[in-house]
Amino acid sequence: GENVEQHPSTLSVQEGDSAVIKCTYSDSASNYFPWYKQELGKGPQLIIDIRSNVGEKKDQRIAVTLNKTAKHFSLHITETQPEDSAVYFCAASGEGGSTLGRLYFGRGTQLTVWP
Amino acid sequence: GAVVSQHPSRVICKSGTSVKIECRSLDFQATTMFWYRQFPKQSLMLMATSNEGSKATYEQGVEKDKFLINHASLTLSTLTVTSAHPEDSSFYICSANGLVLETQYFGPGTRLLVL
Numbered sequence: 605g606e607n608v609e610q611h612p613s614t615l616s617v618q619e620g621d622s623a624v625i626k627c628t629y630s631d632s633a634s635n636y637f638p639w640y641k642q643e644l645g646k647g648p649q650l651i652i653d654i655r656s657n658v659g660e661k662k663d664q665r666i667a668v669t670l671n672k673t674a675k676h677f678s679l680h681i682t683e684t685q686p687e688d689s690a691v692y693f694c695a696a697s698g699e700g701g702s703t704l705g706r707l708y709f710g711r712g713t714q715l716t717v718w719p
Numbered sequence: 720g721a722v723v724s725q726h727p728s729r730v731i732c733k734s735g736t737s738v739k740i741e742c743r744s745l746d747f748q749a750t751t752m753f754w755y756r757q758f759p760k761q762s763l764m765l766m767a768t769s770n771e772g773s774k775a776t777y778e779q780g781v782e783k784d785k786f787l788i789n790h791a792s793l794t795l796s797t798l799t800v801t802s803a804h805p806e807d808s809s810f811y812i813c814s815a816n817g818l819v820l821e822t823q824y825f826g827p828g829t830r831l832l833v834l
Binding site for chain 1 (some may be wrong): 724726751753760761762764765768770812816821822823824825826827828830
């Protein structure tokens with residue numbers, strides 16, 4: 605099955621700096637890569653996603669890049685704010701999996717933005 | 720759009736009792752719903768996948784007789800933890816596929832504490 609690795613496990617940045625979280629995946633059949641933000645005691649919230657026919661996608665301060673050849677994708681947050689502090693999960697999915705739509709998650713990154 | 724609700728948000732019960740958690744897609748029809756369990760500071764662990772009108776598919780190691788899943792309609796799935804014990808205490812989260820098959824939207828989670 606799919607294996608998703610996520611780094612770093614913790615990330616501390618100063619407000620206004622950029623934050624980058626990286627993930628790798630193992631199954632070349634995976635074609636959908638969402639990122640979720642989870643605040644303490646809440647469910648994960650989809651913040652951005654990318655499909656394998658696209659190399660980069662941006663939504664205001666958030667961007668995701670995908671390198672299919674290397675099988676890695678990254679989340680970029682610019683001009684970080686204290687409210688960006690949360691746990692971020694990357695995930696991979698694709699029709700190559702045993703369950704259509706099933707997501708395989710990374711272990712998560714605790715992002716802390718200091719004011 | 721794409722809102723998923725869970726009820727209750729928090730439950731405390733005595734050991735040996737059964738607890739039912741509801742997951743509803745409020746503004747879309749969910750062809751597939753997923754149930755996850757999450758321990759503190761860990762990633763999401765998929766327990767089972769359910770499709771409306773059919774039996775749920777459980778992940779390896781998840782007891783289907785202990786975690787009963789019923790997907791009664793395209794907007795409702797329930798998870799019943801039968802004869803709950805303290806080790807079942809956890810954060811349970813459901814998700815549902817939206818209009819775009821692979822996009823999963825998560826509920827806010829249910830905190831279960833078994834005394």
